[in-house]
Amino acid sequence: MGRTARFSxxxxxxxxxxxVADGGPARTSIGSIAxxxxxxxxxxxxxxxxxxxxxxxxxxxTARRSQQGALEAMAxxxxxxxxxxxxxxxVRWSRSHLTEARILMLYRREQLAAEWPGELGDELAxxxxxxxxxxxTFTRRxxxxxxxxxxxDVAFALVDVPFAAxxxxxxxxxxxxxxxxxxxxxxxxxxxFGT
Amino acid sequence: MGRTARFSxxxxxxxxxxxVADGGPARTSIGSIAxxxxxxxxxxxxxxxxxxxxxxxxxxxTARRSQQGALEAMAxxxxxxxxxxxxxxxVRWSRSHLTEARILMLYRREQLAAEWPGELGDELAxxxxxxxxxxxTFTRRxxxxxxxxxxxDVAFALVDVPFAAxxxxxxxxxxxxxxxxxxxxxxxxxxxFGT
DNA sequence: GACATACTAGAGAGCGCTCTCTATTATTGG
DNA sequence: CCAATAATAGAGAGCGCTCTCTAGTATGTC
Numbered sequence: 001m002g003r004t005a006r007f008s009x010x011x012x013x014x015x016x017x018x019x020v021a022d023g024g025p026a027r028t029s030i031g032s033i034a035x036x037x038x039x040x041x042x043x044x045x046x047x048x049x050x051x052x053x054x055x056x057x058x059x060x061x062t063a064r065r066s067q068q069g070a071l072e073a074m075a076x077x078x079x080x081x082x083x084x085x086x087x088x089x090x091v092r093w094s095r096s097h098l099t100e101a102r103i104l105m106l107y108r109r110e111q112l113a114a115e116w117p118g119e120l121g122d123e124l125a126x127x128x129x130x131x132x133x134x135x136x137t138f139t140r141r142x143x144x145x146x147x148x149x150x151x152x153d154v155a156f157a158l159v160d161v162p163f164a165a166x167x168x169x170x171x172x173x174x175x176x177x178x179x180x181x182x183x184x185x186x187x188x189x190x191x192x193f194g195t
Numbered sequence: 196m197g198r199t200a201r202f203s204x205x206x207x208x209x210x211x212x213x214x215v216a217d218g219g220p221a222r223t224s225i226g227s228i229a230x231x232x233x234x235x236x237x238x239x240x241x242x243x244x245x246x247x248x249x250x251x252x253x254x255x256x257t258a259r260r261s262q263q264g265a266l267e268a269m270a271x272x273x274x275x276x277x278x279x280x281x282x283x284x285x286v287r288w289s290r291s292h293l294t295e296a297r298i299l300m301l302y303r304r305e306q307l308a309a310e311w312p313g314e315l316g317d318e319l320a321x322x323x324x325x326x327x328x329x330x331x332t333f334t335r336r337x338x339x340x341x342x343x344x345x346x347x348d349v350a351f352a353l354v355d356v357p358f359a360a361x362x363x364x365x366x367x368x369x370x371x372x373x374x375x376x377x378x379x380x381x382x383x384x385x386x387x388f389g390t
Numbered sequence: 391g392a393c394a395t396a397c398t399a400g401a402g403a404g405c406g407c408t409c410t411c412t413a414t415t416a417t418t419g420g
Numbered sequence: 421c422c423a424a425t426a427a428t429a430g431a432g433a434g435c436g437c438t439c440t441c442t443a444g445t446a447t448g449t450c
């Protein structure tokens with residue numbers, strides 16, 4: 001029933017991702033996405049009711065895709081390997097997903113979608129929940145292992161430092177150099193395990 | 196000769212800084228700056244020929260203001276103290292200049308001014324030169340002292356890590372907690388001096 | 391083959407923003 | 421007090437963007 005789609009939601013989000021990654025959110029208009037996709041703007045509004053909804057969907061899709069590996073890394077039975085693995089995941093994922101990493105790390109949610117669309121319900125609230133829970137249980141594992149379980153320290157070692165380590169490269173649009181893996185590993189160990 | 200100014204350039208930049216810091220660059224229109232200052236938009240265009248010129252001026256003023264302390268810290272005769280001091284300066288300056296720090300750390304230049312105005316000449320090119328030169332000579336001092344002189348390491352320890360430590364708080368709009376000083380100090384020492 | 395349906399296609403209304411332009415007002419030097 | 425000047429004041433032209441609306445087109449079902 002009905003004709004087959006020429007422009008799928010995913011294809012539109014892919015185009016949006018390209019445009020955001022190389023022009024920034026401010027230059028990402030429905031028109032520019034349409035041009036990149038060689039589609040009329042009407043076809044885009046057929047899938048996404050508003051610009052904010054489109055950009056919010058892009059954000060969600062990108063965040064989801066990046067979470068998987070982090071969760072797996074934290075599940076490692078050895079606490080220290082789990083910590084280092086989670087920290088390194090950010091770097092590795094950035095290397096293998098340059099465009100998506102640029103979106104996730106160089107801009108904040110509010111810069112993509114000015115207003116979070118009501119249609120998305122509590123999607124935003126639940127989006128980071130798996131990661132938050134994983135970090136919560138992981139913090140307890142750290143405490144049990146005699147490592148630092150200070151939330152500030154954990155966030156610093158597992159999120160902020162890896163983020164900072166890749167940022168410079170992402171801004172330049174190039175893959176992070178190998179050396180940053182070493183720096184992230186070293187910092188993570190020092191901060192959490194004092195080794 | 197002529198009437199005295201009601202709205203000085205600096206007052207306009209102050210208003211712009213407030214608006215950027217709490218609404219982001221995209222919401223910072225000439226109208227919103229004017230409203231915050233209770234001035235008509237014409238008075239703003241009397242001082243700044245374009246939005247880009249205004250935002251670029253704000254960027255320059257903010258960057259200049261933050262550089263001073265970094266340069267002083269790096270001039271310390273003891274290499275290790277100089278390194279730690281430079282790294283900590285970012286944190287301390289963020290604490291004492293929350294609004295300006297939000298502008299400098301949460302957004303990039305291109306997000307403020309889409310096109311760098313030609314009127315500003317090579318201001319942009321020379322803006323960071325003092326800091327770059329200081330970091331260059333400082334890297335040689337590190338090498339002479341037997342510390343790590345890898346440019347990636349130096350940038351990581353002196354810029355990226357402090358930035359990472361502070362970002363979370365700046366996003367939340369609060370001053371960075373005391374604990375981050377310790378984390379920055381620890382990381383800086385470990386990465387550069389291995390202690 | 392005809393009908394319902396899912397989608398493409400793009401013109402244009404409306405809006406908010408930048409920037410221009412002209413009129414007016416305050417201040418200073420002679 | 422009187423020019424000359426430096427600045428305020430705000431209306432509105434023009435532009436690009438979002439979003440709407442209507443018409444047309446391909447595809448599956450009976």
